[in-house]
Amino acid sequence: MAEKKKKEKSVAQVMQEMQAQQQEIEAQQRELLRQKQEEERKAYEEQLRQEKLELMRLKQGIIEESETIHEEHPEERKLTFREKVSNFFYHNKWWMGIGSLMLVLFGILTWQMLTMVHPDMIILLLSDNDIFYSATYENIENMFAEYIEDVNGDGKTIVEIYYIPASDETAERSGLTGESEKLFAEFQTGEAVLVISDDGADSFIVPEHTLVNLEDDFSNYQETDEWRFRLSGTKFAEAIGWDEPLDEDVYIGIRTVKKTLDSEEKMQEVFDVSYPALKQFIEQFGTVKE
Numbered sequence: 001m002a003e004k005k006k007k008e009k010s011v012a013q014v015m016q017e018m019q020a021q022q023q024e025i026e027a028q029q030r031e032l033l034r035q036k037q038e039e040e041r042k043a044y045e046e047q048l049r050q051e052k053l054e055l056m057r058l059k060q061g062i063i064e065e066s067e068t069i070h071e072e073h074p075e076e077r078k079l080t081f082r083e084k085v086s087n088f089f090y091h092n093k094w095w096m097g098i099g100s101l102m103l104v105l106f107g108i109l110t111w112q113m114l115t116m117v118h119p120d121m122i123i124l125l126l127s128d129n130d131i132f133y134s135a136t137y138e139n140i141e142n143m144f145a146e147y148i149e150d151v152n153g154d155g156k157t158i159v160e161i162y163y164i165p166a167s168d169e170t171a172e173r174s175g176l177t178g179e180s181e182k183l184f185a186e187f188q189t190g191e192a193v194l195v196i197s198d199d200g201a202d203s204f205i206v207p208e209h210t211l212v213n214l215e216d217d218f219s220n221y222q223e224t225d226e227w228r229f230r231l232s233g234t235k236f237a238e239a240i241g242w243d244e245p246l247d248e249d250v251y252i253g254i255r256t257v258k259k260t261l262d263s264e265e266k267m268q269e270v271f272d273v274s275y276p277a278l279k280q281f282i283e284q285f286g287t288v289k290e
């Protein structure tokens with residue numbers, strides 16, 4: 001009985017044997033896995049070597065096509081309409097921004113051209129009396145609009161007054177003030193030839209050299225004085241709604257045609273419209289000598 005017990009294994013021994021068997025099985029599986037991975041690695045390396053050799057043959061022209069190297073062309077996915085629109089805006093956003101800006105600028109310029117007032121006649125008002133200008137310029141514009149027709153063909157007869165504060169003081173500060181620069185610029189163009197002024201601006205505009213001598217055509221009027229048609233004593237002030245007497249030196253004259261930045265021909269066209277208007281003005285407000 002005692003001998004039989006010696007031959008029986010304990011639970012601990014049985015567990016140790018089972019653990020040893022399990023370890024042996026796992027070791028065999030790891031070896032098999034290692035061998036498989038080694039074979040796959042060698043196969044992959046051999047494939048790369050063969051492809052490399054095949055690629056060299058293709059580049060050297062030894063073969064024209066390869067059975068092992070194939071170009072893969074991924075299937076192009078078709079975009080939906082919304083994706084196409086989104087893609088277009090994304091790739092062209094800068095150009096569309098520039099185009100939109102140009103369109104806005106073009107619209108502004110077009111609007112300005114369509115709404116810009118193009119006067120048929122411009123009259124220069126040279127005086128340092130801004131009260132006289134602000135109170136009378138509309139009436140002066142309306143008065144001279146009756147003397148002319150629609151010159152530019154826009155269906156309207158428009159006369160505009162360009163007011164420039166001018167006096168002896170302006171002349172002394174010429175080149176240093178905005179007024180003198182504006183007056184100089186106007187005398188370099190032929191857009192305005194009629195001038196309403198006073199003796200205070202004479203030292204700046206030098207009328208004996210820039211204005212027409214009215215004695216040639218209007219010497220039979222008492223108010224004519226060389227290049228001046230003096231407005232003091234006439235009914236001009238009353239006609240434009242100015243209640244106070246005009247100063248003795250206020251006059252109207254017209255510029256001599258000469259070559260300007262616009263060209264002499266352009267100034268002549270303006271002169272041909274303005275001179276008949278001046279003639280009607282003098283005939284209306286002048287006093288014929290007896």
